[in-house]
Amino acid sequence: MSTEPATGSSPVTVTPExxxxxxxxxESESMDTDIAGLRLFVQQGGCAGLSYGMxxxxEPEEDDAVVEMHGLRVFVDPASMNYIGGSTxxxxxxxxxxxxxVENPKATSQCGCGESFRT
Structure with a gap:
């Protein structure tokens, strides 16, 4: 598991909001925010071919990238990182x-509803 610093170059950026x-x-799910986090991933589906999942x-998986920003831990698996690295x-x-x-600079097109994308 790799932990990315809260500043500098990060595979995924998280806004304070x-x-x-x-x-x-x-916290409303009684999860420990020091260990638990939000998993951000990409899956097949949607009109454009790929969609985001959360x-x-x-806890993170062993090979996850772990980004900590503004008190939130975000977990991203290596396959998803290929599609969403550099996103906000x-x-x-x-x-x-x-x-x-998700604001993804790698997305070359999105469907009309913005739920799926293509790279």
Whole structure:
């Protein structure tokens, strides 16, 4: 398991808003935020071919990259890192609905709803 520093070059960047929301959700599930974290991954699916997935995990897997920013631990497996390395995880709220959003510089196109992408 590799732990990335909170500053400098990071495989995934987390905004303070995303970290606050995720930590709040982790705490509401009674998960230990010193060990548990948000898993960010890529899976086959969606109209553009690939889609983002997120879930809470109690701890990272052995080969995960672990990013710690703003009190949140983010776990990314090596295969997913190939697609989302350099991305930013943000949280957006508003009239259209609130939720987490991945800004991925490697995505060459996205479907209309923004749920899936192609590299």
């Amino acid at each position: 995303a970290a606050d929301q995720a930590v709040s959700l982790l 879930r809470f995990d109690n 995880l943000d949280y957006e709220g508003g009239l259209q609905g609130a939720g987490f959003h």
